[in-house]
Amino acid sequence: MNTAANPMLWLALVAPLPLGLLAWLKPPRHMRTVALAAGALPLATWWLLPQALEGALNGRLALGGLSLHWRLDALTALLLLLTQLVLLASAAYAVGHRRMAALDDASHARFWPLLGGLAFALGLIWVAADLLLLYVGLELMGLCAVGMMLLPGKVEAIRAGLRYLLYALVGSLAWLLGVALLLGAWGTLELAGLEAVAEPDVSTRIGMALLTGGLLLKAAIFPLHGWLVPVHASAWTPVSAVHGALVVKASFFILITLWRLLMPDAVTAAWALGMLGASAVLWGGLKAWRADSLKQVVAWSTVGQLGYLMLLFPLLAGTAASVAAMAWQATWLQLAGHALAKAAMFMAAGNLMLSTGASRLVDLAGTSRRLPLSLMTFGIAAVTLMGLPPSAGFTAKWLLLQAALESGQWPWVAVLVLGTLLTAAYVFRVLRCSFVEEAPRRDFHPLPRGMDLVPLLLALAAVGLGLVAEWPLAMLRQGGGP
């Protein structure tokens, strides 16, 4: 075991906190400052990858009488890398965004410590192997996210943010009750320990039901998604990007981790979760299709796309090993592709709105001529969301279809087909508006080049990931699979 590895990991996890505080005192003026300050973090994770693959990174934190378990395996190392890249991109984008949107300096400065806290919380969630540590990460993440949503300071932002806070608190309450039940029944909070001793008896089931309810609420899974779209409506673009790409995914990650360990054979319940996902795909798609403003389209699209992830539950529970392996890889590929593409899409949409000064779809007329790069980025990101080749979304859909066909779970094939068609419908509704030529001339504000470049790189990464998918997926398989 490499002795430098553990300190290195914790350095990479904790570093966002001081960086955020520093940026609070002295907000960065240029994107390259951000890149220089935080660019080392993904590199550190990259360096840690081989050791994470060997399973060499795990341990205990002793805090007084409490010992907290953590580990970094192939999946969580890749998720950490993804998180750092998306956060870095959003941070760089935020610098340009402040200038373009002429934000109040004081409230913009508060963005940085919250972003640092969020980065730390997400890292904590990925490495936690212990319900208590997970709780800390989850709470910190929720609070930072709410804080970021409140930053604009407008009435509707505060109203939506407080509603988000309420939902998050209810979710946390359910989570705490569930954890208490599990602790009472099995006497441990460590995930590996729980897996060894816990039986799916009544108390486990009730505990899991509470945990699941809380997490579904935090992950905005249908029908508990009510808070998601309003908070995005008035949030700043970089905040929306981080939230849609990462925050909701973390709750899903915890959910699937717990189910795999504690309820691996609960087929009926897994199907129920799958049905929730299916409804999310359809409902989110329909609402995105009917939405009037660009930001609502993107936000509703998150609700729909999260549904695909939920299909993992029925495809894991009680299916053949080959099916489970395919669904497992498909889900993480879908998650990564969606994270990159959704961040890119929020930023591209933000660029279009900043540049045209309007947010309705009909106001996009003429953008195809005047803002080709932002529109192109939107389109490339949409390719992943639609699951068209070559993109991570496509490769993931191929695997999901294969898993559904091989296990004979036909309903999911229909869900994938309808979801794709609905996504195409709302994406091309946006693009169609941009192609209209006879539009009133309006002033287009030019954007700094970096604000176009960051989302373009993210969108291209989502596309490219579809072609090089074997690289992360081979690591996932090596790391033990489902």
Place this chain on the structure above:
Amino acid sequence: MSGAFFPIATLSTSLVAAAIIFLLPEGAFRARSGLNLAAAVLKIGLVAWMVRGLSQGQTYAVEFPVLEGLAFVLRADPLGIMFAGLSSLLWLFTTIYAIGYLEDSPNRRRFFGFFSLCVASTLGISLAGNLFTFLIFYELLTLSTYPLVAHRGTPKALAAATLYLRFTLAAGLVLMIGMVALHTLAGDIRFGQREILAEFGAEQRGTLIAIFWVLIAGFGVKAGLVPLHGWLPRAMVAPAPVSALLHAVAVVKAGAFGIVRLVYDVYGAELSQALGLLTGLAVIASVTILYSSLRALAEVELKRRLAFSTVSQVSYVVLGIGLFGPLGTIAALSHLLHQGLMKITLFFCAGNYAEELGIHRIDELDGAGRRMPLTSLAFSVGALGMIGLPPLVGFLSKWYLGIGAVQAGMPWVIAVLVASSLLNAAYFLPVLYRLWFCPGPDQGVGAWPQERHLGRFETSSWLLLPALATALFSVMAGLLAGLPFSPLEWATRVVSLEYLP
């Protein structure tokens, strides 16, 4: 090393051209045109090099894994390189034409960028080495043609583009499901590994038949098989070079080429025949040929008549596939090229009439032959070729289809061929009659709808030369059919190398 270099380099010519075009400013007219033409010429050179190498027995292939047990494969085989040759040759002519056609119109950067992307997709389709890779480029083709169809931004263009998307995206999903089902059944089948499916036992026959028809439904939308052809005539609102490319090599041909790959390289002709799939294809193709010829007869707009003619002509390819035996196969493969050359000529000419004289309807063509003799000559070559007049290429296709039908024991196909040739004549000859024999505005009868004098000759040279060149190519492909590297000779070579039982 060079085996991997050439497929990637050929694909990159158009991809890199597309990327640079998007980065160039809208006003960089000369740089964009120069880049486009240089890339097109370079690509023809690369494809020609691979044709030469293939005929000397070299292999060009590159692959890497995308998923466990599934690879991205680019491979130049004789069949694929044939389609690649057509695509790169027509890219050059269409680019020249488009430069002239879009002179001074807005959004040229977007147009040429997506145009190059569209050509890159057709090249990817031709070099794809398995169904997965094929699907990647097939869908990329859908995406890159949408902005071309919607180019003008008018409500009509946007509606046509939306209709096009509805058809093609739904078809792409159907195709994907079929491919995943086949993959689940048999794993990653490289094109040419016909033995994999041939070894399946009788209990899998039903599944194989079902998957085949699912895939045909997916390909059939782009190939314009009746009743899945509804998008094609509507997509005619696109600018003329787009229609030309769409009908000659890009979208419609991609569907037909997919069917060729499916039958000859995945299922294999023997298995397809044994499963009774070929007869079904022949019947669908015959229905499509007759129905769309009748529809063409009823159209009064020139481009729409050409569109329905495309639907019927592309189904000759499918008909040839349906005729079991080498002659039917030769007919199918060579017609893939022949139809491309003839149809692109016709669309170029239709565009010239519209640009120079403002003519869109057939009854406005009276006397246009004297006003625009070279364009009309090219149009006549294309039209007579479509009818099947010897020694033009269309005759060769029909001849091989006819004797292929006898060889396959399906004499009723000859009746279809005769009927369709008569229908072809019925909808093309009146056009020729109006062009050459009816007195028009130059004789003092009526007036041109909107006459412009675009160039020194009868119209701009950018518009005239591509039409003449492709017309010349289609004449030569017929006259010199016996020489090496003619479409017919290459198709025969493909068949004798790979598909002879």
